Amino acid sequence: MNKYQGSSILENLKKHQFLIHQLVKVNLLSDVKLSLLGWTWYIVLPILSVIIWIFMKGGGVIEPGVMSIPYPVFVFISTTLWGLFFEVYLKISRIFIANAGVILAHKVPFEVFFTIGLLVKLLRFIIPLVISIIVMLVYQVFPDPLAIFFPIFVLPLVGAGFCLGLITGLIRALAKDIAQMIDEVIKLLIFVTPVLYSMDVQSGILATIVTYNPLSYLIEAPRQLIFHGVVPNWEIYLGLSVGLLVLSTLILQIFLKLAPRIPERIIQI
Numbered sequence: 001m002n003k004y005q006g007s008s009i010l011e012n013l014k015k016h017q018f019l020i021h022q023l024v025k026v027n028l029l030s031d032v033k034l035s036l037l038g039w040t041w042y043i044v045l046p047i048l049s050v051i052i053w054i055f056m057k058g059g060g061v062i063e064p065g066v067m068s069i070p071y072p073v074f075v076f077i078s079t080t081l082w083g084l085f086f087e088v089y090l091k092i093s094r095i096f097i098a099n100a101g102v103i104l105a106h107k108v109p110f111e112v113f114f115t116i117g118l119l120v121k122l123l124r125f126i127i128p129l130v131i132s133i134i135v136m137l138v139y140q141v142f143p144d145p146l147a148i149f150f151p152i153f154v155l156p157l158v159g160a161g162f163c164l165g166l167i168t169g170l171i172r173a174l175a176k177d178i179a180q181m182i183d184e185v186i187k188l189l190i191f192v193t194p195v196l197y198s199m200d201v202q203s204g205i206l207a208t209i210v211t212y213n214p215l216s217y218l219i220e221a222p223r224q225l226i227f228h229g230v231v232p233n234w235e236i237y238l239g240l241s242v243g244l245l246v247l248s249t250l251i252l253q254i255f256l257k258l259a260p261r262i263p264e265r266i267i268q269i
Contacts, residue, residue, distance in 0.1 A: 009256070012109040019108070020116055027120040046083070046128040050076050053196055065198040069227055070139045076132040077226060078195040081219050084125045084154065085161045089186060091117040092165025096173045110256060118162070144229030153222040153231070159244035160218055166251045189213075194220060199232070214240050 013020065053075050056062045067074055095113045136143065164186065172179035193215045194201065201207050210216050221237045224230050231237055 009111045009252075012111055013115055016108065016112045020112060020119070023116045024119050024123070027116065028123060042124065042127045043131060046076070046080065046131055050079055053079070057196075062196050064196065065201050067198050069141050073132075073136050073139050073141050074198075075196060076128075076135045077223055078219065080125070080128040080132050081154070081157060081222060082190055082193070082195045083128060084121065085157050085215070085218075086186065086190075087121045087124070088118065088158050088161030089165045089168070090183070091121055092162055093168035093172060093179065093183075095165075096169045097176075111252075114162075114252075118158070122158070141227070143226050146229035147226040150222055150226050153225050156237070156241040156244050157215075157218040157222070159241075159248050160215065163244060163248050163251055166248075166255055170255065189215060 050072065053062065054072055057064060057071055057075075064071055064074070092114065095110070095117055099108075099110075099113050133143065168179050168182050168186075171182065190196070192206065192209045193213055194210055199210065199216060199220050201210055217233055217237045217240055220233070221231045224232055
């Protein structure tokens with residue numbers, strides 16, 4: 001009997017919980033072991049990226065629109081949320097390629113690597129989030145009391161990265177060039193998502209794209225919650241959240257059924 005049919009996801013995760021714990025630590029430390037700055041890099045990188053956007057706004061390259069909070073605070077929170085989405089997408093989409101040999105040699109279920117990838121990205125998300133809150137306090141922008149629910153409202157955004165990552169991961173196992181093109185498209189989505197500007201952008205075609213872009217609502221909800229304690233367009237946000245939950249479950253089940261064939265395909269390539 002196929003192991004994916006004979007045991008549940010939770011049973012597999014429980015069986016491999018020690019491996020998950022160890023590999024999460026290894027992944028967290030891998031990027032800093034050979035780094036001159038070490039853990040400081042996780043602080044410097046988000047600050048540098050935000051400074052670039054602030055300079056571009058000052059030079060008139062970006063018109064963020066009317067907003068009730070200082071732009072540095074806005075862009076810190078926004079890019080932190082975008083970074084979580086994109087990093088989850090990138091990690092999940094490369095799990096097949098990165099772990100094919102281990103899966104074939106040691107028969108480790110794919111859901112173990114999905115869990116490790118998500119845990120690593122969520123833990124790394126804490127550092128830029130803390131920096132963002134410090135920046136808010138420096139500018140005397142205080143989080144709304146309802147911001148305690150912020151982690152819950154971030155989950156659908158994680159789900160979006162997870163779904164896209166799963167789909168692209170399968171494509172990457174079959175056609176790397178197509179997957180690389182998708183990676184570039186995902187990167188460019190930041191310019192048609194209200195990350196660097198407000199949701200109320202007035203430009204004609206851009207306003208239309210932003211309105212029909214699901215990521216707009218998945219980023220706007222937690223952002224407005226932390227600033228103002230409200231969830232704008234909550235009906236759309238709720239519909240997207242439920243849809244992503246169902247879609248993630250379906251796609252994951254399909255992938256786990258296909259999973260035994262994927263590593264062999266990758267190794268052959």
